[in-house]
Amino acid sequence: xxxxxxxxxxxxxxxxxxxxxxxxxxxxxxxxxxxxxxxxxxxxxxxxxxxxxxxxxxxxxxxxxxxxxxxxxxxxxxxxxxxxxxxxxxxxxxxxxxxxxxxxxxxxxxxxxxxxxxxxxxxxxxxxxxxxxxxxxxxxxxxxxxxxxxxxxxxxxxxxxxxxxxxxxxxxxxxxxxxxxxxxxxxxxxxxxxxxxxxxxxxxxxxxxxxxxxxxxxxxxxxxxxxxxxxxxxxxxxxxxxxxxxxxxxxxxxxxxxxxxxxxxxx
Amino acid sequence: xxxxxxxxxxxxxxxxxxxxxxxxxxxxxxxxxxxxxxxxxxxxxxxxxxxxxxxxxxxxxxxxxxxxxxxxxxxxxxxxxxxxxxxxxxxxxxxxxxxxxxxxxxxxxxxxxxxxxxxxxxxxxxxxxxxxxxxxxxxxxxxxxxxxxxxxxxxxxxxxxxxxxxxxxxxxxxxxxxxxxxxxxxxxxxxxxxxxxxxxxxxxxxxxxxxxxxxxxxxxxxxxxxxxxxxxxxxxxxxxxxxxxxxxxxxxxxxxxxxxxxxxxxxxxxxxxxxxxxxxxxxxxxxxxxxxxxxxxxxxxxxxxxxxxxxxxxxxxxxxxxxxxx
Numbered sequence: 001x002x003x004x005x006x007x008x009x010x011x012x013x014x015x016x017x018x019x020x021x022x023x024x025x026x027x028x029x030x031x032x033x034x035x036x037x038x039x040x041x042x043x044x045x046x047x048x049x050x051x052x053x054x055x056x057x058x059x060x061x062x063x064x065x066x067x068x069x070x071x072x073x074x075x076x077x078x079x080x081x082x083x084x085x086x087x088x089x090x091x092x093x094x095x096x097x098x099x100x101x102x103x104x105x106x107x108x109x110x111x112x113x114x115x116x117x118x119x120x121x122x123x124x125x126x127x128x129x130x131x132x133x134x135x136x137x138x139x140x141x142x143x144x145x146x147x148x149x150x151x152x153x154x155x156x157x158x159x160x161x162x163x164x165x166x167x168x169x170x171x172x173x174x175x176x177x178x179x180x181x182x183x184x185x186x187x188x189x190x191x192x193x194x195x196x197x198x199x200x201x202x203x204x205x206x207x208x209x210x211x212x213x214x215x216x217x218x219x220x221x222x223x224x225x226x227x228x229x230x231x232x233x234x235x236x237x238x239x240x241x242x243x244x245x246x247x248x249x250x251x252x253x254x255x256x257x258x259x260x261x262x263x264x265x266x267x
Numbered sequence: 268x269x270x271x272x273x274x275x276x277x278x279x280x281x282x283x284x285x286x287x288x289x290x291x292x293x294x295x296x297x298x299x300x301x302x303x304x305x306x307x308x309x310x311x312x313x314x315x316x317x318x319x320x321x322x323x324x325x326x327x328x329x330x331x332x333x334x335x336x337x338x339x340x341x342x343x344x345x346x347x348x349x350x351x352x353x354x355x356x357x358x359x360x361x362x363x364x365x366x367x368x369x370x371x372x373x374x375x376x377x378x379x380x381x382x383x384x385x386x387x388x389x390x391x392x393x394x395x396x397x398x399x400x401x402x403x404x405x406x407x408x409x410x411x412x413x414x415x416x417x418x419x420x421x422x423x424x425x426x427x428x429x430x431x432x433x434x435x436x437x438x439x440x441x442x443x444x445x446x447x448x449x450x451x452x453x454x455x456x457x458x459x460x461x462x463x464x465x466x467x468x469x470x471x472x473x474x475x476x477x478x479x480x481x482x483x484x485x486x487x488x489x490x491x492x493x494x495x496x497x498x499x500x501x502x503x504x505x506x507x508x509x510x511x512x513x514x515x516x517x518x519x520x521x522x523x524x525x526x527x528x529x530x531x532x533x534x535x536x537x538x539x540x541x542x543x544x545x546x547x548x549x550x551x552x553x554x555x556x557x558x559x560x561x562x563x564x565x566x567x568x569x570x571x572x573x574x575x576x577x578x579x580x581x582x583x584x585x586x587x588x589x590x591x592x593x
Contacts, residue, residue, distance in 0.1 A: 021545070025407035034408050045526075108371065109380050133526065137403050139383045141371035144339065148375035153340055153455030156368045159519070171459065176364040178277075178520045179463035183338070186455045195509065195526060196519060231380045231418055235398065235411040243551050245570040252582055255557065256589040258573045262555050264476065264534050266590045267502035 009060065009067045009165065011053045012125045013091065014115055015046040017075055017082040018136045031236040042082045045131025047089075048193040051200040052161060053129050054090035065165060068092050070122070074114055074228075076101045080216060087211035088203030094216045099228060105137065106228040112145035117224035119150065125188060127170070132157055132192040143192035153185035157194040268297035268390055268397075271349065273360040273369070274317055279309040281316055283473045284361030284425075286432030291425040292359040293322035293433070295390045295397070302349070303328045304342065306335035318443060319435040326441055331448030336458035339369040344449040346373045350420060357397070362424040374422040381422035382412060384529075386429040397421050405525040405548035427472055428531035428552055464518040466505075471521060474504030476534040479523055479550070482510040483539035483561070483579060490516040493580065494538060496587045506530065506550075508540045524549035539579045542567030559583065 019025065020039040028035055042050075050071065057067035071086035073079045074097040083094040097114055099106070106114070119125045133140035147154035155161075155172035159180070162171045168187045173180055175194045203211070221227055249255050259265070270292040275282040292299045301323050303313050310330040318326055327349070333341050350358065350373070358373070360366035362384050374381040385399040386409075395416035403410045414421045471477065478498045484490040490511065498505050507517035509524055523530055525548040535553035540546060542558070542565055550556070551570055558571035559579050568574040575582060 019404070024544075025404045027408050034404060107380055109375060109378070112375060135405065135525065138401075138405070138525070139381075140367060141374075141381055141383065144368055144371035145375035147339075148343065148372035154368065154372065155456070156339075157364060174364075175519045176461070179461065179518070181461045182459040184457045184459055189455065194519075196513060231414070232382070233413040233415060235413055237403070238409050238411070240402065240406055240409050243570045245556065245572055246568060246574070247572055248568065248574040248576065250575075252575070252577070252585040252589060255559075255573055255575050255582075256586055256593075259534075259557070259590070260593060262534070264501065264555070265593050266500045 009065060009127070010122070010125050011056065011067065011069045012072060012115070012119065012122070012128045013046070013049050013053050013069060013086065014072045014111070014128065014130045014142070015050065015082050015086050016043040016073065016131070016134045017041075017079045018043040018134050021135055027237055027239050031238055032234070033237050040078070042085050043131050043134045045133060045135070045193050047200040048195070048197050049129040049131055050086045050089045050091060051198045052193060055198060056161070056163060057090070060163070060165070070095060072115065072118055073097070074106060074111055075099055076103075083216055084211050085203065087214045088208045089201060090207070091214075093214055096216055096218050097224065098218055098220060103228065104230060104234070107230050107232060108139045108141040109145055109231070110226070110228040111142050112149055113226050114221070114224055115146050116149045117226055121224075127187065127189055127191060129191045129193065132194055143190050147190040150188075152188050152190055154190045154192070155183055155185050156192045158191050159194050159196045161191060161197070268295045268356045268392065269354055270295055270297065270299045270357040270359050271355045272299060272301050273358070273366055274301045274303050275361065275363055275365060276303065276305065276309060276313045279312050281313060282361060282363060283432055283470065284363060284427040286320070287427045287430040288359050288361045288425045289320060289322050289433040290430040291385070291388060292357065294388055295357055296392065297356070298324045300324065300355070301326045304334045304337070304345065305330065306332055314443065316435075318441055319437060319439050320433045321436050322433050323441055326443050327446050328443070329446045329448055333448050333451070336461070337365055338454070338456050338458060339372050340454050340456045341451050342369055343372050343376070344451055345446075347376055348449050349446065350377065353419070355420060358420060358422045360424050361427060366424060370422050370424060377420055379418050379420055379422065380414070381424070382414065383424055384426045385423050386426045388423070399423060402548070405545050406551065407544065407548075426529060428529060464520060468498060469502070469504045471504040471506055471523075472528050472530060474530070475532050476501050476503035477506050477523070477530055477532045477553070478503045478536045478538065479506035479508065479540060480511055480517070480538045481508040481540035482514060484511060484516055487516045493583050497536070497538070497583055500587050500590045501534070503534070503536070508546050537567050537571070538583060540567055541565045542570065
């Protein structure tokens, strides 16, 4: 049975510009943070989120169900690059909540409040798809906080998403400790992505060109009536203790001897 | 301070990570109240075991069919009700997939932050502030952060590898109190099913010995055929690199690394694992690291105490044989 009348499915995908996963991290000499004059790219889990939104549209477009995908980022001027990546991957439009270059990175709760404000401004958001964590601060909280603020259902650590537009819900397979869990969540809802949800596409050159013409709305925190005033104080950031390894053995015999000497024998 | 510790159990078995969370909560230096929730099938037995745990000063338990399957959407209202009477200053748990889904949801309701996966803590009662350390950037930097007195309830999850599990003490006299379930009208989320991978091996996150495999193990069959005999002879848990999990050689719950499990066993054997920084983030605190890899330049050798450059398909069966002969 087809839904009637056909209505738009609106997906919001928050994305973060983060230090690229392959960059060697260096703590700055002031011990206030890490060296940020390095390559940045979209947080890998957020790429998975954009990809999933685009795949949902590709699946549904067969039923000519219109889907709109809005990408959202919070950050200084340069963060617009990350939005262009999302647009090149297939998002229709983007929102940039611009923060001061000098401002410290917003905390998860601040980000969740900003996303809530955007959702309240938008006509109607059915699904928010976002990464389960950012690989810089490794907090892993924003999706859950947003779900709490809105009172929406949440499906964290998603590895498979099936939508039912008639019943207006999603069946999500979740990666949990020791296995998998399946839940059914009503729209509107939050999904956070795990590694195995999909493999993000590379944007093609024509799509990168097209993305330059897609609309990006710029907003300030004041426009949204929010502030990113942190509640946590960062005292310092330091290097982890170095592990000295590098010792090699020449043979299996030597390896087993080292194991035995350290007290590791057959049980 | 007065901490509320969310103590998890799986079908009646207390989660070992919760015992470390309890130890961390005790270090705050005040009262520690445990919370156990679940169905009537398991809660009485869990309460019986938990009440003997050292460090607990009281224990709350809530029994309801509503909590037979634990969802953040049903547990959050219970926690909100417990926390609304303002006697609690801290909320503590292990970073399980459930607690990681639940704590931030509850924290947001109270307009407070939550600190993920702390590795140490210090509470200053005079300023009512708590200072934590936690790894960021996949453990390539350590942040020291403080929650000041302006944060009335301080939420945090505890890296299991940095706190010893709380031990038990017979005949401990602590206050037990049943709390009513909080009914959730029109819950947006419904549990359908749970599939847990069955294993007779030690649990990865607390095992004293771990044998981990990477992409060169070719497929699920050779992964098991090569690593299982080694794990068996050592009595070790089995882990895997992200590449091996992505390729379907091993279950997702076996992934060791920044976005998987963080382990710090006495012995970690990395078999055919190159040692990407995201993997090292999950195991570099292990006591003895042994690596077998064909590539002499693999980064894993930089952290390994014992490295062997060899074809793992030749070396691993030989290691198993030699260990058996001892």
